[in-house]
Amino acid sequence: MGKRVFVTVGTTRFSGLVQALENEQVLRSLRRAWDCDTLVVQHGSGPAPARACIERHGMTLESFPYSDSLRDEQERADLIISHAGAGSILEALEHAKPLVVVVNESLMDNHQWELARALAERKALVATTCAELGQALEQARRHRQQRPLPPACRGVLTRVLFEES
Template sequence: MRAFVTVGATAEFDLLVESIISSNVLEALQKKGYDELVIQVGPSTRFGVLSEQREGISLDMWKLKPTLKDDFEKSDLIISHAGSGSILDALRLHKPLIVVPNPALLDNHQSELALALEKRRFLKSTTISGLAATIKAFDPQALLPFPKVDGAKFRSILDEEMGYEP
């Protein structure tokens, strides 16, 4: 099985990469049956392209691609920073998702989104220090499917705000 990790494209999140490649997180993934781990390290200055075996897991690291869609589709688990784009991409594909908010970002805004979506049971949110334990306890069956986009709702709100009455 394959796990995919994304830290996003705009900010370094080396703490997440360090945590993912730590022995305790790799062991947790391996015990859950994952034998492939692909990590998008983003604009990191500490991590780059890498391909090796660790803890019985094939590990591939790379920096950036124009799109992550293929990686999301091929993965059985996605572990992501809590950026809205990455979260929505994973949830729309109905992939099991664990998010780790980047506390270094402005007002820790990623935590608010992660906790709101966790409360609705669309994903599991954790911290860097809690990642291994979260993986060990993670049950994708406990998550609810993310609803499809309903453009009519947005259109209705926009019409109301603009004073349009059909």
């Protein structure tokens, strides 16, 4: 049975990540490295990836713009691909699933790299850009799965990240 991959772009638009999901190398990596048969995409205010492109690679696409909670999707996923928002990263880490974080390089005064790099250095996730997503998916397959982040730690970690800045 194939795997389920969940992608979240957050509440706004992250067209670069959605477009990267239509890239041939990314789609091949999802199939080859992850045996993905279901790609679930929370696409925010932007469009969903092209269904035909995903299906051409033998995967089913499920997509939606928003949800009050991503917890169920994250729990059901074998791999989580997330934008680099702190809240999304922390929520994903609670599930002890392989996590690939994609930094939106088009943001002004982008501090996402700082958080993503710090957590990648601690082996909590694989950090990448839209252009390097295919390679990051291959790397994440070899990445050691972490223990779940206890929910109680989320508040502490959030305070440390945002109050010590």
